[in-house]
Amino acid sequence: MTPAEIRGQVLDILENIAPDEDLDSLQDDVSFREQLEMDSMDFLDIVMELRKRHRIQIPEEDYGQLASMASTVEYLTPLMKDI
């Protein structure tokens, strides 16, 4: 997947997790927490969804990489390049 496709995948997961949020105006460089009402369970859900959909394993110590859209896509790009 290209970074743009990965972004689309993450957005799709976020739409499920935060159905009431307006994601069109999401700023990629600003942390999710600052823009959306997200708690640690929401981040865990992102991890679980990525594993379910793409069999990607994200170890707990890397959860911090999922802080913003930009950092998430950057982190996932090498992991998802062959999908």
Add this chain to the structure above:
Amino acid sequence: MPKDFLKDVRDRYDVIVIGSGLGGMTAANVLGRAGYSVLLLEQHYKLGGLATWFKRPGGHIFDISLHGFPVGMVKSCRRYWNREIADRIVQLKNIRFDNPMFSLTTTYDREDFTRLLVQQFGIDPATVRAFFDTARGMNFYDDQQMTVGQLFQRFFPGRDDVIRLLMEPIVYANGSTLEDPAITYGIVFSNFMSKGVYIFEGGTDRLVQLMHDQLRGNGVDVRIRCDVEKILAAGGRVRGVVVNGRTIHASAVVSNANLRSTIFRMVGEQNFDPDFVNQARAVRLNTSSTQVYMALKPGEHVDESTGDLLFSSTARQFRTDLLLSRDITSRTFSFYYPRMRPHARPRYAIVSSTNARYEDWADMPDEEYEASKRDLIETTLDALEQYVPNCRDRIAHVEAATPRTFQHYTQHLAGASFGTKFEGLAVSRALPEQIGGLYHAGSVGIIMSGWLGAINYGVIVANDIDSLLLSQSSGAAPRAVEVS
């Protein structure tokens, strides 16, 4: 011949979950939904663990632990259970405090607490804001040296009344004290006291029924009256369990039983590092409870203005040790109106809860025990009288539960109502590093306790197991090995 509660059970599952508390059921549900074969074993004849209820003749139903939980339950129930469950969660709007320092009613959210603190307690709005922001901003990575008491002294020095308002409900909710790390308060506070108190309409029985239905729908093999005697471990990995005399194998085992009974009774300390054993031994159990259950005669009613939850106390001062004393001065009354169970006969129930020490009740001779229970009932009725006049004449049924009752039904060591203290969380999380594939999910560390904490912890552990099983099936080394 006695009934075989393990009839047709298989010899092997992907996952075995020991205990059907909210944490165990949620882990089982999430894993069942993900397609794993899951066996859920419960020693009692009912599912739910401490999330339980009992019935008495005349249509009376008593809820044990449904006094209130944070709004986060809506989201967790929607995601990890289903919409039907989530949609029945409703807010309790009348939370009352009545003690020698103040009497007030609140909706129990940040806005209303701010109003009260400024208007009734005369605190500077900026201080209130700073306190809420600090409590909200706390997280795990913070300094854990500061205690809850120090946190309060920083913002409200000398204001015992303010401390009482902000602390008493949390003490009831999870047994914490002013000596606990401030972070436990911060996290519970921002979950719980900033957005109101919620409850499940339909009652605990309905909730557990809906959960049971969904477990079955997700293919989870659910068994009651199955007391797990032993967790089998060999070569640093979990192999399965022994239950009702039978061995059943699994790639992963989740224990929803008390953390210490899991380690010391079911696994056995010889299977762990001595360091870990010492750490586990040092984990303090949380306190227990007493409760008095009262049902009004059909036709009698209590006005809704009496409140949904009432923190009542005759103690002049606020001290957490007073809240544990057998000489009870503080009680939380939960009032259940007919709207609580719209599908059932219209009934009013009142449950009075206090925190209590197991030691105070454990070794009493039977006669003294019965007398103490009667005394607990009588003093509770005395205290209720000012809120429900003539209550003795209007009550159809009354009975009491003590720490011994809680111990008996849940097998929690010392009848602990809220699992373990703070240090329990680290030990619980470290279990799979000791024995691959063995996890614990259940009330630990104050943060992961209560209905919401237990459910969320079940999800966290289900995620760990999903990750483990996936890496095993794809031939990759399990993560625990990769990391070390």
